[in-house]
Amino acid sequence: MTAPADARRTADALRAAAGDALAWTDNRRADFALGEDALAADGEVDRSWKPLGELAQVCATVTRLTGPAEPLHARARGLLDFAWQETREGELFLRLQRLEPFATYPLEVYAAFASAGLRHPAFEQAAAVVARTRGWRLTEQDPTRRLGVLRAEERCGIHRFGQAPPELPQTWLGGLPEPWTFGRDAGYALTHVVFHLSDWGRDTSAMPPDLVAYLGDWLPPWLDTCLEAGSWDLACELLAVAAVVARTTGEDVPVNDWARLLAARGPSGEVPLDDRDLDHIAAGPGADGDRHFLHHYHSTLMAAFAAVLAATRPAERPEAGRRPGGQGAPA
Amino acid sequence: MRTDEKVTQDVTGIQAADIEAVLDPVEADGVYRDSRQCAALALNSGSTSLLLSPPTPRPKKG
Amino acid sequence: MEQSGTSTRLQAAVQDLASGVVSALRGGDHAHVVPPVGTDGEAGDLALAAVRVLGADALLPGLLSRTPPDPAELAVFRKAVEAYPPRADAAPTVRWSHWAMARTLRRADPSSAEPPDEPDTAWLDGATWQFFTHQLAVLAPLALPGEDCAVSRLAAGRPVDVARGFVRAVRRRDWRQAAGAGRWLTLLPGVPDTVGLEAGLDFVELMGGQDPLVTLQVQAARRMRTGARV
Numbered sequence: 277m278t279a280p281a282d283a284r285r286t287a288d289a290l291r292a293a294a295g296d297a298l299a300w301t302d303n304r305r306a307d308f309a310l311g312e313d314a315l316a317a318d319g320e321v322d323r324s325w326k327p328l329g330e331l332a333q334v335c336a337t338v339t340r341l342t343g344p345a346e347p348l349h350a351r352a353r354g355l356l357d358f359a360w361q362e363t364r365e366g367e368l369f370l371r372l373q374r375l376e377p378f379a380t381y382p383l384e385v386y387a388a389f390a391s392a393g394l395r396h397p398a399f400e401q402a403a404a405v406v407a408r409t410r411g412w413r414l415t416e417q418d419p420t421r422r423l424g425v426l427r428a429e430e431r432c433g434i435h436r437f438g439q440a441p442p443e444l445p446q447t448w449l450g451g452l453p454e455p456w457t458f459g460r461d462a463g464y465a466l467t468h469v470v471f472h473l474s475d476w477g478r479d480t481s482a483m484p485p486d487l488v489a490y491l492g493d494w495l496p497p498w499l500d501t502c503l504e505a506g507s508w509d510l511a512c513e514l515l516a517v518a519a520v521v522a523r524t525t526g527e528d529v530p531v532n533d534w535a536r537l538l539a540a541r542g543p544s545g546e547v548p549l550d551d552r553d554l555d556h557i558a559a560g561p562g563a564d565g566d567r568h569f570l571h572h573y574h575s576t577l578m579a580a581f582a583a584v585l586a587a588t589r590p591a592e593r594p595e596a597g598r599r600p601g602g603q604g605a606p607a
Numbered sequence: 608m609r610t611d612e613k614v615t616q617d618v619t620g621i622q623a624a625d626i627e628a629v630l631d632p633v634e635a636d637g638v639y640r641d642s643r644q645c646a647a648l649a650l651n652s653g654s655t656s657l658l659l660s661p662p663t664p665r666p667k668k669g
Numbered sequence: 670m671e672q673s674g675t676s677t678r679l680q681a682a683v684q685d686l687a688s689g690v691v692s693a694l695r696g697g698d699h700a701h702v703v704p705p706v707g708t709d710g711e712a713g714d715l716a717l718a719a720v721r722v723l724g725a726d727a728l729l730p731g732l733l734s735r736t737p738p739d740p741a742e743l744a745v746f747r748k749a750v751e752a753y754p755p756r757a758d759a760a761p762t763v764r765w766s767h768w769a770m771a772r773t774l775r776r777a778d779p780s781s782a783e784p785p786d787e788p789d790t791a792w793l794d795g796a797t798w799q800f801f802t803h804q805l806a807v808l809a810p811l812a813l814p815g816e817d818c819a820v821s822r823l824a825a826g827r828p829v830d831v832a833r834g835f836v837r838a839v840r841r842r843d844w845r846q847a848a849g850a851g852r853w854l855t856l857l858p859g860v861p862d863t864v865g866l867e868a869g870l871d872f873v874e875l876m877g878g879q880d881p882l883v884t885l886q887v888q889a890a891r892r893m894r895t896g897a898r899v
Binding site: 452453454455456458489490493494496497498500501504601602 | 798799826827828829830832833834835836837839840841847859861863864865868869872
Binding site: 501 | 639
């Protein structure tokens with residue numbers, strides 16, 4: 277067990293890291309802004325709606341877990357408002373829905389805003405009409421994504437009555453697979469299952485106990501190997517999952533893993549996706565700003581997300597401590 | 608060098624140090640294949656889900 | 670380059686010896702795994718050194734099948750124990766490996782000397798699960814059903830950590846470490862079921878099985894899982 281003073285120091289360091297990450301993000305607002313092609317038929321959704329939705333999602337959790345007087349809270353609130361303005365206070369979701377009524381991503385992105393209380397009733401009504409069709413409900417997606425869509429529907433007041441979500445057992449994590457079969461794709465799938473189940477860290481009590489136990493056992497080798505491989509982005513997501521789990525189990529923050537991640541940051545607190553091609557990308561914003569942004573924005577957001585989840589643990593520590601038979605990686 | 612070590616070396620022609628090095632190996636470097644090429648997919652492919660993962664690109668208007 | 674040449678030849682001799690042990694564990698002839706004493710010259714020297722490197726596992730097939738050891742084989746094993754005592758500054762794994770050989774010698778031939786006192790385990794105090802598993806894997810010959818020592822007691826207290834180390838080793842494609850850790854996991858109480866050990870051993874053999882040192886550990890683990898006792 278960590279002494280209270282150490283735990284406080286760790287929490288302070290994590291808050292500082294989250295602050296740096298969000299400051300970097302704040303400086304890149306222009307890169308998150310929706311461009312002219314946000315509604316264009318050939319627009320690149322991955323470079324427009326996806327980053328904006330991710331920004332909103334992370335800031336929604338940060339504002340929920342921090343106090344109104346904290347600088348982190350104010351920063352996240354400001355970014356949320358900026359992102360909402362980019363959608364013209366939700367109006368663009370309605371227009372997107374008219375263009376692509378059966379696409380799920382507008383609802384998924386919208387749900388991130390809705391979870392922070394930013395809503396557009398006309399869009400929700402329109403989405404509900406489409407969501408009543410059998411066709412919408414039978415949309416073919418991988419189980420993890422499906423879980424996300426179901427959660428987004430609930431967030432927007434769309435309920436599939438009498439239908440327990442069958443998706444969880446179909447996911448990689450839900451099936452409790454052999455942990456040594458973990459790989460990059462399995463890793464991203466499992467982190468997202470946890471994010472969906474825990475409502476992006478805002479309701480960690482909703483995590484099924486068998487998943488909590490499973491994750492408690494196997495996150496350490498997954499994190500260790502992702503950090504060794506320089507998979508910083510996935511490591512951030514796994515650290516966020518570890519923080520979600522720790523909010524239930526009371527386990528200590530994995531300070532060594534955090535130290536390795538934070539050491540990989542750039543000069544402004546930004547976290548690279550991985551350690552590939554750093555020389556080229558180090559040419560920096562001036563040389564190829566877009567590329568630099570795409571190589572950093574997601575991991576940086578995820579680092580802020582994970583750090584806030586880890587730093588704002590409830591003061592009341594649960595009874596359960598470390599897993600018997602495992603002492604983790606002592607400092 | 609101790610006497611018994613000298614004897615050992617004479618008998619076997621192999622240094623005790625050779626054997627002890629094998630019996631106390633350093634850990635091999637980790638080998639990862641999924642850290643490089645797949646990361647590019649995360650950036651560029653609409654079919655790979657990172658966070659909210661939009662679907663495959665929309666068709667152009669005809 | 671003499672040093673690395675010697676080391677390469679030694680490694681090759683160890684691999685040969687391990688192949689013999691593997692075939693014996695699979696139910697083949699287990700009598701003459703260890704070359705007889707009296708093999709002269711460099712080949713004999715290398716073989717003796719290889720026995721020392723493979724350690725107690727050189728006699729594993731007979732031990733697991735409760736077959737009385739071949740006297741000639743036993744003589745070589747004894748010679749290896751006597752010829753290569755740990756040097757004064759030897760690493761803990763070297764000491765423990767030698768101790769394990771002495772214990773096995775005594776088991777195989779009760780007329781042999783009592784094994785010396787166990788080495789200490791101070792080097793594992795506060796070990797991270799990563800280091801702990803690596804060291805255990807190096808000391809896989811100590812993983813025997815029904816055989817107790819300070820190292821195996823430490824391992825029994827950290828089953829989840831060893832299982833984590835197994836997962837890490839597979840992820841890093843360090844098949845030797847994975848195989849050694851897998852062998853320990855077959856013996857430890859309290860390993861989470863979700864580790865999927867049986868499929869894990871198959872996988873490690875599939876991926877690393879061209880190395881007889883990997884196969885040896887996997888075979889040993891399988892034999893011990895089916896209830897072989899020493």
